[in-house]
Amino acid sequence: MTAHLPVLQVVIPLLAAPLCAMVRHGRIAWGIALATSWTTFGIAIRLLAQVQAEGPISYALGGWAAPVGIEYRVDLVNAFVLVIVTAIGAVVTPYALKSVEQEIDAAKIPLFYAAFVLCLTGLLGIAVTGDVFNVFVFLEVSSLSAYALIALGQDRRALTAAYQYLIMGSIGATFIVIGIGMMYVMTGTLNMVDLSVLLAELGPNRTVAVAFGFLSVGISLKLALFPLHFWLPNAYTYAPSAVTAFIASTATKVAVYMLLRFFFTVFGGVFSFDVMQLDRVLLPLALVAIFSMSLVAIFQANVKRMLAYSSVAQIGYMILGISMASVTGLTAGILHLFNHALIKGGLFMALGCVMYRVGSVEIEAMRGLAKKMPWTMAAFVAGGFSLIGLPFTVGFISKWYLILGALERDGWQWWLVVGLVLTTSLMALVYIWRVVEAAYFQEAPNAESPGGGFPGEGTSAVVEAPLALLIPTWVLIVANFYFGIDATFTAKVAGSAARSLMGIAP
């Protein structure tokens, strides 16, 4: 069976999703989802080990060999992405049980898990496939289920957020199909490896350039690159807590992976950066994203929305690394894929604990919370340290590589980049500090006015979140420190993934 792992990675969640939809009881559906997410995690680990030992794995679906049939191709880059997605899935699913039971109608819970597992299927499919049209299909599987998941949020604004995301996401996906169609017109193939060979033979060409443009815009919409990020803050803010934790740490990461795949593998780094000069677009956008979104995050009253804006800024860091188009820059980008998944996963899960007990994630509502929910707030602070990039956290590792990548380049403008990265870290400190100040140094609202400062929220009854929520949260937080202290594994994988993308033998 081990030879079939690439396809099982997708088929197992695909089989589990209708099963979840059929059962009537929420807990059974949760059990199925849990078994699925852990199995896929196991498979992803096996695949990564196999790729590290033996090199890329190619799997021909239906026995049709590569350029004709659909090929699933796992190399270091997507094996790493598979591990990220499944790891987050494996941590979020146990967490979802309590959180979802509170936030979603009991009747809808089996369907929630069906959509959740389908979203996982889509994300894994994007990562595992070596066929560009297949990417589109899985992209839509994951996106459509994500829209449905976001719409399940309690606030009615979740509906408009999901609608907005649906419109923007569909435009992005349609742009991607147009780009794929134009590549197919020019080459007659959909296989990524085949495309890269044929496109290189074709040389610079107007249709290919237009395809490149459509794909860039489409993928940028999906990954919420700065001017195209308007769907993201609302979607993250109003989605159910478990969904935010899952989508924030996986969906945009997989979109970044698509960017890497299309620009480095399919078009080739030389075409993307030397001919099309993509870096001239990506670099300024990334810098503006990092700076402006960190600034916007400081002024948010809702902590979830604050972290959502911070996510757009963090995506800017990844794109900054990628736009350097050097091995170190790419390593930083890929490392930050993993690290940011850990950071934002942990932070959003800590916020989910607050939501579970307090019923609100406004900064006002979190005043004095550290006394009542010490473990939750400690998790938030620890995750916040990692977001800021203090030493011994994963955030530090990412920024370290990012700055190394910038220093490798000559010219005064790269010093500005370094300065900006450091400045925005301080800005992250400011917005995390606002929460810390409210939680640790301010009195709880009910101390002044007995009966709770917020109508109907019963702040006085707030106690520590249940262990079922705390344990998964702390697993991610501890991982933040573990991979921050000993980054040899992640840095090695990211480094060889970057080298393979740049076309240098590892």
Add this chain to the structure above:
Amino acid sequence: MEDNVILRIGAKILIPFILMFALYVQFHGDYGPGGGFQAGVIFAAAFILYALIYGVDTAKRVLPLRFAWFCGALGVWIYAGVGVVTLFMGAEFLNYNVLRHDPEHGQELGILLVELGVLTTVFGVMVAIFYMFAARRQVR
């Protein structure tokens, strides 16, 4: 629509032929244009026509929502099940060659089963979507 005799009788005459045509599109998919998706949509259209003429409640007695739902899930299982069977028979996922002794017959059987899965899912999902949108209006 209770009094509209022409529509009621017309629908009664048409529906069996629509169902038959759906099956034709399904099983003739090997030789001509057609296949599971088109067949599923046509098959569902017959039930949707019935629901439009005779009311959703009557249609639900013929075809309960739960059953449409079940069809939607079952189709995915038929499709992926064929793939898993080929896995266990020692070939790649969805490699139909091993389903029978002769690869060509295997391909034929495999395609037919997979298309049957597609038909089931598309039919179930189409009817379910229709029921759900129809039910929304009654709530208000």
Add this chain to the structure above:
Amino acid sequence: MNVLGLVNYWAFIFLMMVGFYILISQGNLIKKIVGLSIFQTSVFILYISMGKIRGGTAPILMSEGDPVYSNPLPHVLILTAIVVGVATTALGLSLVVRIHEAYGTIEEDEIHDHDLA
């Protein structure tokens, strides 16, 4: 190839722009979905046009000869895209139904006012 020979591609561009314009200009959520559908449909024409070969028949197995036939692959691909389009439209409309239930309107600016209030 003259301009008329590329009529399908002109139709593609026209539909795409029409759909995109509706999507941007309209504040009504249903009309936005209509625009999105037109936008997606334009891509179907692009794919089907590129599969067509002048004088080619339908790609159906024939016993005699080796006829010129159109490329079936884009058609299959676009069948998938149509299914995706159907799913997107259904999900979009169901969201609009829910929004209407929650806000009592499907005009974007009115929803915005409700949220501010």
